[in-house]
Amino acid sequence: MDFPSKLLENAVNEVAQLPGIGKRTALRLVLFLLQQPSDQTMALSNSLLALRNDIKYCRSCHTISDNELCEICSNPSRDHATICVVEDIRDVMALENTQLYKGIYHVLGGKISPIDGIGPGQLNIKSLVEKVRNSKVNELIFALSSTMEGDTTNFYIYRQIKDCEIITSTIARGIAVGDELQYADEVTLGRSLLHRVPFDKEFKDL
Numbered sequence: 001m002d003f004p005s006k007l008l009e010n011a012v013n014e015v016a017q018l019p020g021i022g023k024r025t026a027l028r029l030v031l032f033l034l035q036q037p038s039d040q041t042m043a044l045s046n047s048l049l050a051l052r053n054d055i056k057y058c059r060s061c062h063t064i065s066d067n068e069l070c071e072i073c074s075n076p077s078r079d080h081a082t083i084c085v086v087e088d089i090r091d092v093m094a095l096e097n098t099q100l101y102k103g104i105y106h107v108l109g110g111k112i113s114p115i116d117g118i119g120p121g122q123l124n125i126k127s128l129v130e131k132v133r134n135s136k137v138n139e140l141i142f143a144l145s146s147t148m149e150g151d152t153t154n155f156y157i158y159r160q161i162k163d164c165e166i167i168t169s170t171i172a173r174g175i176a177v178g179d180e181l182q183y184a185d186e187v188t189l190g191r192s193l194l195h196r197v198p199f200d201k202e203f204k205d206l
């Protein structure tokens with residue numbers, strides 16, 4: 001793609017680095033912004049900069065939060081003895097939308113995936129194991145997507161905490177194998193959560 005303007009080319013190249021955005025789409029977006037009042041571009045850049053500079057991760061569950069402790073972790077009416085293990089904030093948002101879950105979360109920040117070079121050390125697993133060992137946890141619900149990476153991650157965590165006296169469960173497989181949690185509709189996801197199955201039973205059945 002030949003650009004008559006270096007400024008235009010730079011902007012397009014930056015936008016084209018976003019996932020799922022090719023150069024053509026990037027050009028369309030950049031030209032759209034140029035046609036809008038400059039306030040809009042300013043608001044967009046400022047919100048991204050503020051996000052980048054000021055974002056915090058909850059020190060307990062690692063979800064994206066405006067405060068040191070997220071709203072869920074700091075809410076005394078949530079059941080702090082039930083922890084739902086998820087991959088990222090999109091899963092937290094999806095499960096919160098069901099309005100059926102009253103426990104707290106633990107955001108791993110990904111799944112173990114040797115192909116992508118992601119090992120347990122890059123995920124928030126150690127803090128989860130410590131939480132299970134050091135605080136009053138009754139149940140750990142694995143709600144990772146049912147992929148090989150999700151299953152590997154569940155099993156890795158399970159092995160570290162299996163001597164603890166807690167219930168481990170997984171959300172029921174109303175969620176199809178390979179499906180990402182956040183794409184499930186609220187009713188399906190809510191039902192999967194309510195009909196969760198004991199984790200050790202599940203993998204004995206495999």
Ligand SMILES: [Zn+2]
Nearest residue numbers: 058061070073
């Ligand atoms: Zn939190």
